[in-house]
């Protein structure tokens with residue numbers, strides 16, 4: 001076992017590549033895009049702003065092993081993400097819902113946290129066993145907050161009404177009865193690579209045993225040239241959709257030149273309206289910008305769509321209440337297991353939505369498992 005092919009220079013591919021290279025294997029990494037870093041890619045645009053090409057990527061984890069490994073390649077600057085929702089009257093309310101959000105939406109003042117908690121209990125509906133996300137939210141936050149913060153957003157993001165979505169999709173929504181407004185309050189490590197994700201990937205892939213070839217698409221004939229292949233490309237595409245497509249939601253990004261708005265104090269603003277757009281990102285509020293912010297800056301607006309309408313850019317696997325696409329994925333997984341020379345990895349290889357830290361952790365485990373069998 002000497003020559004390894006890795007398809008995809010995103011977090012999954014780069015993690016496998018680095019681990020294999022450090023074990024003395026010859027690793028070739030290919031990516032059909034002309035850049036490293038997969039969906040975490042970033043670049044400096046004409047306004048001098050560091051923009052994440054495929055939408056804001058905020059690194060957060062409580063996994064020390066993952067964080068320590070990553071920071072060995074690039075220093076991280078601390079950054080705690082905050083999100084606001086733009087209310088119909090243009091005021092900005094913190095998300096996830098906290099005491100300030102409740103006061104803004106209901107135009108009330110709560111003397112104590114328990115007063116707010118009682119208020120929310122009063123406006124919630126009594127539904128013992130919620131059958132879907134709508135009922136779940138009604139039972140926790142009532143009709144008004146559900147319709148304001150969740151119904152339009154869900155319709156745009158998933159092209160589904162809340163009543164069609166499984167309760168599990170919203171079952172972990174955090175609610176706070178204090179004024180704490182961090183988006184990831186429970187993660188021990190939160191930050192951004194000081195010189196951007198692309199630079200981080202240059203560090204991960206900088207190794208004598210790694211050969212990177214960009215703008216190179218995978219072709220099954222390549223399998224014969226290598227002893228083993230790790231594939232982070234879409235598993236259904238690999239099998240020419242033999243069992244049917246595995247659908248994804250995608251996003252179209254519109255980068256706008258805007259004057260900096262000093263009143264904006266959170267990098268992401270979610271929309272509560274019925275337009276096709278879900279949120280905007282004010283990049284200048286992220287701490288790893290290269291230079292002092294100029295007056296004209298870049299704000300990126302997101303419009304979710306089907307991956308079919310966005311050149312098959314696969315972002316979020318579609319998880320339905322009946323799990324029908326997971327069942328299709330299982331067929332592909334079973335088929336893939338028959339080929340002893342390949343292993344599917346990462347988001348599109350395993351048809352899962354995974355955060356960056358989860359992909360890295362999964363790759364650590366996947367590589368160790370493979371190594372025990374292949375390099376014994």
Ligand SMILES: Cc1cc2nc3c(=O)[nH]c(=O)nc-3n(C[C@H](O)[C@H](O)[C@H](O)COP(=O)(O)OP(=O)(O)OC[C@H]3O[C@@H](n4cnc5c(N)ncnc54)[C@H](O)[C@@H]3O)c2cc1C
Pocket residue numbers: 007008009010011012013030031032033037038039040054055056057058059060216217218232233234251315316345346347348354355356357359
């Ligand atoms: C809009 C958006 C926002 C996100 N925000 C966050 C966040 O804030 N925090 C967080 O932790 N995670 C976030 N994520 C998740 C993060 O993007 C993923 O965890 C990560 O990108 C997964 O890495 P991967 O290597 O599995 O896939 P990818 O990054 O998609 O890399 C796969 C690579 O394979 C290449 N490829 C595919 N097919 C072929 C082929 N046939 N031939 C050659 N190359 C091929 C692709 O070009 C791509 O570069 C976000 C994702 C999206 C879509």
